Amino acid sequence: MYAQCAQPINSFPYQESFETSNGGWTTAGNSSTWQWGTPAKAVINQAGDGTRCWVVGGLAAGSNYGSGEQSWLQSPCFDFTNLQYPLLTMKLFWETEQQWDGASFQYSLDDGLSWTTLGVANERQDCFNKNWFNTPGINGLNGMAGTSGSTHGWTGNNLANNGSCRGGSGSKTWVQVSRTLPSLGGESSVVFRFIFGAGTTCNNYDGFAVDSINISAAPPNDAAFTFTCNANRTIQFTNTSAFCPTSFRWEFDDPLSSGNNTSGLANPTHTYAFPGNYTVTLTVDGPGNLYSTTTRDILIVDVNVAQVKSAACETNTGGSLIATVRGAGTTPVNYTWNTNPVQQTPVATNLGTGTYNVIVTGQDICTATDSGVVTIDSSCRELVFPSAFTPNGDGLNDRFDPMGSVAAAKEYKLRIYNRWGQLVYSSKNPFEQWDGRPSETTGMNALYTWYCEYILPGQAKSAKKGTLMLIR
DSSP states (O other), X not given: OOOGGGSOBOOSSEEEOOSSSOTTOEEEEETOOEEEEOOOOSSOOSOSSSSOEEEETOSSTTOOOOTTOEEEEEEEEEOOTTOSSEEEEEEEEEESOTTTSEEEEEEESSTTSSOEEOSOTTOOOOSSOBSOOSBSOOGGGTTOOBTTTOOOBBOOBSSOOBTTBOOOBOOSSOEEEEEEOGGGTTOSOEEEXXXXXXXXXXXXXXXXXXXXXXXXXXXXXXXXXXXXXXXXXXXEEEEOOBTOOSEEEEEOSOTTSTTOSEEOSSSOEEEOSSOEEEEEEEEEEOSSSOOEEEEEEEEEOEEEEEEEEOBOTTTSOOEEEEEEEESOXXXXXXXEEOOSXXXXXXXXXXXXXXXXXXXXXXXXXXXXEXXXXXXXXXXXXOEEOOSEXXXXXXXXXXXXXXXXXXXXXXXEEEEEEOTTSOEEEEESOTTOOBOSOSOSOSSSOEEEEEEEEEEOTTSOOEEEEEEEEEOO
């Protein structure tokens, strides 16, 4: 029975570089060749850090691990009562016959009575878990697999196959290895050990080396996200959390979204039912560290542009539009109109006819935009000509002239012809009136034909014609 847990290590971070001592790590097993010191072998010829480390296969040049060796290097006891999310890092070097000889890593919670292999080969690599076990089955570890029955571990060398001796998959140099230990968090009595197993042939390799072992609290997650506003109140969320979480829970604060108020995706998209101020919550967890939650307010607004005043008939100025924002509540918003110069108030003024856009922005506000049209004053929409007039001096209908948008008419040309097609009157002034002279009739009614061209603001060129009765 292993009894080191009488005085467990409970101060973290634990850092052991093996420079001044063997660190309280002990070795045993069948034909153990573990040694602590300065390596001087052909491949493993220096420590991972400093000058000293542990090596199975001896330290001297030409020394190798034993035939049929099944040994281990065992740690002191650790008390993780106050360490809920342990993180193990270490440096390893392996140069063994590929698949037949190699090492693994185990833990015990009962003072060494039983052992469990920690993890499996080719685990997912992330910001904490790196280079853990490169082979799912090492023949030399049979009989040392422990309660898990696993022979996963590190094996291989830096040579090609040589006869029956298998090559490849060696580390070639010291490798930083790390893994979170969530299943051991809070345990009061934890012992680790490296196990090493070898066959009975092809054992002339440098072996397996261990250095710079550190155990600390894995840094907690730091939940964070950004978002991009798309059309129709649709938001694209992007997770930016540290440190590489593996699970996500989004809450969109939108209970009217037909059961889509949450998501477990890393980067979800959500379409909100209505404008408003929403508090989005992201909780992230894993890999083997403390979860984290963050919230962020997102304001989704709608903007509607309507005409307040049309442009003046004569000057094509003075029109105005108003932008009405829905969903902002009391949150300040910014307005930007594409006018010249740019206007930044809810009401854009002194506008001529045309289409104008407004953009609404603000802190954590999804940008909204809309457009509105300024029309010309209704009095500028037409010129109307009478069909008869009576130039008799009674003050009623004594003159023939256009009515309506007279002041706004441009490029005005009026021509009046008698019944024989002769031009009897013409004018380029819409305010000018015809008194009926010259006329080929005196004291008699007469019928004339008129033709007029003009342009009104915001309209194409117009051409009108008609008949005119002159009544004496």
